[in-house]
Amino acid sequence: MKWLLVAIIVSGNTTSDLLNALGMRRHGEVREFHPSAIGRLITALAKNRYVAGGIIAMAISFFALLSLLSIADLSFAIPATSASYMIETVLAKVILKEDVRWQRWLGACLVAAGVGLLAIE
Amino acid sequence: MKTPRLLAIAAVLFNVAGNYCLSVGMKESGKLVSVAPLDYLRVLLNPWIAFGVALLFGWLIAQLSLLSWADLTWVLPITALGYALPAVLGALFLHERVQATRWAGVALIVSGVAVVSRTIPRTHRARGGSTH
Numbered sequence: 001m002k003w004l005l006v007a008i009i010v011s012g013n014t015t016s017d018l019l020n021a022l023g024m025r026r027h028g029e030v031r032e033f034h035p036s037a038i039g040r041l042i043t044a045l046a047k048n049r050y051v052a053g054g055i056i057a058m059a060i061s062f063f064a065l066l067s068l069l070s071i072a073d074l075s076f077a078i079p080a081t082s083a084s085y086m087i088e089t090v091l092a093k094v095i096l097k098e099d100v101r102w103q104r105w106l107g108a109c110l111v112a113a114g115v116g117l118l119a120i121e
Numbered sequence: 122m123k124t125p126r127l128l129a130i131a132a133v134l135f136n137v138a139g140n141y142c143l144s145v146g147m148k149e150s151g152k153l154v155s156v157a158p159l160d161y162l163r164v165l166l167n168p169w170i171a172f173g174v175a176l177l178f179g180w181l182i183a184q185l186s187l188l189s190w191a192d193l194t195w196v197l198p199i200t201a202l203g204y205a206l207p208a209v210l211g212a213l214f215l216h217e218r219v220q221a222t223r224w225a226g227v228a229l230i231v232s233g234v235a236v237v238s239r240t241i242p243r244t245h246r247a248r249g250g251s252t253h
Contacts, residue, residue, distance in 0.1 A: 020185060021193040025245070030186035031124075038182060045185065055181075062177075063161055066170075069147040073217050077144075085197065092193040099244035100194050107198040107237030114229030115204050117222050 005068040012061025014084040014091070016054045021096055023050030085112040125242040128187040129199045135180035136203040141210050142173030148215075191242035198237040205230040 024030075027048060030041060045051045068077045089108045093100045146169030164170050187196055205227040211217035 021188050024188035030189045098192045103240045104194045107233040110229050110233030111198045111201040114226040117226030
């Protein structure tokens with residue numbers, strides 16, 4: 001059950017990150033952070049189909065995380081759910097057409113290895 | 122250049138604090154592996170979980186704002202600090218046993234963050250800035 005929940009969380013996170021990145025690229029830079037501007041931002045994002053889809057995927061992932069936290073330690077749950085790391089880097093290059101140079105690959109590899117070590121029980 | 126870094130710090134802090142509150146709340150609430158939505162709504166009545174959800178809402182706003190300024194391949198490694206800090210918080214406040222391998226993991230993550238933080242946050246052309 002623990003690893004099924006991890007799989008649900010990983011799929012949800014990957015989908016959510018890609019959709020949110022696409023949606024926020026279309027939205028443009030967020031420059032103001034006072035309460036009324038954040039209110040307007042939330043209204044605008046609610047109409048953004050990519051972000052809405054990203055948040056639905058995130059919600060599925062969130063409820064699976066709640067379940068996982070009830071049966072596993074925090075220091076297992078969070079690292080284990082980040083297995084999507086390298087997949088997301090590849091998808092960001094292919095789908096989002098990001099310029100992923102060696103520093104970012106190295107950084108992603110170091111972080112993925114670190115996250116893997118964190119997940120060892 | 123300053124805004125993405127400030128947003129990244131905010132996203133990491135909101136994320137770590139939110140997940141910490143959820144973990145404390147879920148330890149109080151007991152096991153929850155269910156497909157019934159009401160079971161999940163019930164645990165939201167726990168103050169730790171309610172506060173954790175509020176903090177994660179702050180994380181969502183910071184993360185989405187950060188994605189409007191930076192590439193996903195910049196955001197992912199930088200905000201991975203949020204994976205390293207729970208190991209430290211888990212050891213300090215939840216009395217979870219953290220092994221040497223996990224500390225090595227924390228060191229690797231910090232190295233990865235250091236490498237990526239030296240790259241330009243956004244490689245694609247910015248769309249016109251929003252007034253939000």
